[in-house]
Amino acid sequence: MKIATIGGLVVICFIISSCALIHLFDETNVRLLWKYKFEPGIISAVQPRYFAYDKEEEILYTRGDDELVAAIDLNRKEVVWDKRIRTFLNLGADIEICGDKVYIIRMETEESSSAVMALDKWTGEVEWEYRLQGKRPETGLAQGEGYLYVLDHVGYREGALIKLDKDTGEKIWETKGLKAFIYTEPVIDEERGLIYVTSRDYDDDDYNPTFYAIDKETGKVVWKYEIESKHRDDFATVPVIYGDSVYAATWFGLVVRLKRDTGEVVWKRRYFPDDSSVHPVNWGFGNRLQIYDDKLILMRPAGYIYALNTENGDVVWKAWTRYSADDVYLDKESGRIYVHNWGPEIRCYSAEDGKLIWMYEYEGGEGRVGGAPYKVGKYIFDGDTGGNFYILEELR
Numbered sequence: 001m002k003i004a005t006i007g008g009l010v011v012i013c014f015i016i017s018s019c020a021l022i023h024l025f026d027e028t029n030v031r032l033l034w035k036y037k038f039e040p041g042i043i044s045a046v047q048p049r050y051f052a053y054d055k056e057e058e059i060l061y062t063r064g065d066d067e068l069v070a071a072i073d074l075n076r077k078e079v080v081w082d083k084r085i086r087t088f089l090n091l092g093a094d095i096e097i098c099g100d101k102v103y104i105i106r107m108e109t110e111e112s113s114s115a116v117m118a119l120d121k122w123t124g125e126v127e128w129e130y131r132l133q134g135k136r137p138e139t140g141l142a143q144g145e146g147y148l149y150v151l152d153h154v155g156y157r158e159g160a161l162i163k164l165d166k167d168t169g170e171k172i173w174e175t176k177g178l179k180a181f182i183y184t185e186p187v188i189d190e191e192r193g194l195i196y197v198t199s200r201d202y203d204d205d206d207y208n209p210t211f212y213a214i215d216k217e218t219g220k221v222v223w224k225y226e227i228e229s230k231h232r233d234d235f236a237t238v239p240v241i242y243g244d245s246v247y248a249a250t251w252f253g254l255v256v257r258l259k260r261d262t263g264e265v266v267w268k269r270r271y272f273p274d275d276s277s278v279h280p281v282n283w284g285f286g287n288r289l290q291i292y293d294d295k296l297i298l299m300r301p302a303g304y305i306y307a308l309n310t311e312n313g314d315v316v317w318k319a320w321t322r323y324s325a326d327d328v329y330l331d332k333e334s335g336r337i338y339v340h341n342w343g344p345e346i347r348c349y350s351a352e353d354g355k356l357i358w359m360y361e362y363e364g365g366e367g368r369v370g371g372a373p374y375k376v377g378k379y380i381f382d383g384d385t386g387g388n389f390y391i392l393e394e395l396r
Contacts, residue, residue: 029348029358030380034077034391041066041084048383051374052097054121060374060381061102061121062389063095069104069124074379077391083124086111094140094185096148098166101127103148108135116141116150118169128169130162140185140238140286142195147172149186149195149216157207161186161197161214173219179210183236183286189213189246192260194222198235198248201227209233211248211256213263223263227254236284237298242291242310249289249298253280255313269313271306281306285370290330292351297337299328305337307354317354321347327372338375340382342367346392362390 038046046068052061059080060072067087071080087107096103101118106129108114114137115129134153142149148164159180163172179199187196194213201209208226215222227233233250240247245266249255256268271281281300290297295307295316303324307316323341330337330351337349344365348357366386373382380392 029396030360030392030394032360032362032390033379033393035362036072036077036079036389038064038068038070038082038387038389040387041068042086045385045387047369047385047387048389049368049371050095051371051381052095052102053374053376054097055376057121059121060376061095061097062383063104064383064387065385069095069102069119071102071121071124072389074376074391080122081124083119085117096141096143097121098143098146101166103141103143103166105132105137105139105141105150107137116148116164116169118166130164130169130171133160138182142186142188144188144190147216149188151181151184151186151197153180157202159197159199161195161212161219163216163219175214175219175221178212178221179207182234183284185238185286187239187241187246188216189241189260193217194260196239196241196246196248198237198239200234200236201232201251203232209235209250211235211239211258211263213260225256225258225263225265227256229254231280234284236286238286238288240289240291240296242296245310247289247291247296247310249283249287251282251284253282255283255296255298255308257310257313267313271315273302285326287327288372290328292330292332292335295351297328297330297351299325299339301326303341305339305349305354307351319349319354319356323367325368326370329372329374331375338373338380340368340373340384342369344384346373346380346382348394360392362388364388365390 046064048062048064050063067084070082114132117129118127132152139151152160154160159178160176162174182200199210211225213222231252236251237249253270257266287299298306303321305319321341323343325341328339335351340346345361347359366384378394382390
C-alpha cells in the first residue's frame with residue numbers, strides 16, 4: 001500500500017497484480033458541472049479540440065476533429081449552434097474570434113478546397129472564404145489590429161505568409177519563398193511590428209529549417225535564422241515572446257532563444273531525457289511555448305511537462321503526466337498548468353515547481369489528442385476523442 005498527498009487530499013493506492021493505480025474523483029479541488037456529447041461526424045467522433053472565448057457574450061467557440069465548429073452558451077449550458085464544415089482536421093489547426101466573426105481553416109476534401117473561413121459568430125453561417133493553395137495546411141491562424149495572418153503551402157516545399165483583411169477576406173500582401181510549415185502558427189510581435197513564423201525540416205542535408213521575422217506592414221523578411229543540423233529539426237511548435245527575446249523549439253529536442261530585433265542567438269540547447277540517453281526529447285505536435293515567472297513551459301509528447309530557465313535554458317523542473325499529452329494550458333493568474341493526457345483524466349500542476357495539485361478522471365471519458373483544456377476564471381473547459389465536452393469548476 002502506498003499513501004500520497006495531492007493538494008491536501010490523501011490518496012491511498014494499492015498495488016495490484018496489473019500494477020495499475022486506483023484513481024479517485026477529486027471533488028475537493030474540482031467538480032464536474034456539465035457534460036455534453038457531440039454527435040459523431042462522417043468519419044469518427046468529433047473531439048472538441050481548440051477553444052476561443054467571447055468575454056462580452058460569454059460564449060465559448062470550439063473547433064473539433066473532422067468537421068465540428070460550435071458555439072456554447074456557458075451561462076445556459078447549451079449549444080447555440082453546431083456546424084459541420086467538412087475537413088480533415090489535424091494537430092495544427094485553430095479557431096480565432098474577433099468582432100462578430102469566428103475564423104477557422106478548412107482543409108481540402110473531395111467536396112471543397114482548403115480555405116480560410118469567416119463565420120458569423122451568432123449563427124455559424126459562412127460570411128467569406130479565402131482559398132488556399134495547399135491541400136492540407138497543417139497550421140493555425142493569428143489575428144491582430146483588424147488583420148488575419150495565415151500560412152499556406154504554395155509550391156514544392158515552399159510556404160507563404162498571407163495577410164488578410166478580417167472583415168472582407170481581401171489579401172493585403174503575400175510573402176512567398178519561405179520554407180514549408182508544419183504544426184505551428186504565426187506569432188505577432190506588436191511592439192516590434194513583426195510576425196514570427198517557423199518552418200519544417202526535410203531529410204535533405206541542404207534543407208535547413210528556418211525561423212523568420214517578417215515586417216507586418218510590408219511582408220518583407222527582416223531577419224531569419226537557419227538551423228544547420230543533421231537532425232530532423234522541424235519547428236513543430238508555436239514560438240513565444242518574452243523580454244527582448246523570442247523562444248522556439250524543434251521536434252528533435254532543440255530549444256533556441258533569439259533576439260527579437262536581430263535574430264542573434266542568445267542560447268540554444270538540445271535536451272535529452274537523461275544523461276545516458278542517445279536520442280533527444282521531442283517538442284512538437286503544435287505545442288504552444290508559454291512563459292511563467294522566468295520559466296519557459298513546454299510539453300514533451302512522451303508525457304512530461306518541462307520548465308526551463310529563460311535566462312540560460314537550465315531545466316528548473318519536469319513533471320510526469322502519466323500518459324502522453326500534446327499541449328498544456330497555462331493560467332498565469334493562478335500559476336497553474338492544466339493538461340488532459342491520452343487517458344480519460346485531466347491534471348493540474350503548479351507552474352512554480354511542477355508539483356501535482358489535483359487530478360480528475362472523467363467517468364466514461366476518453367483521452368485527448370491535440371490541443372489542451374481552456375480556462376476562464378474558475379471554470380475549465382475540456383474535450384475528448386469520444387466527442388465529450390466538459391465544464392469543470394475549480395473549487396480551490
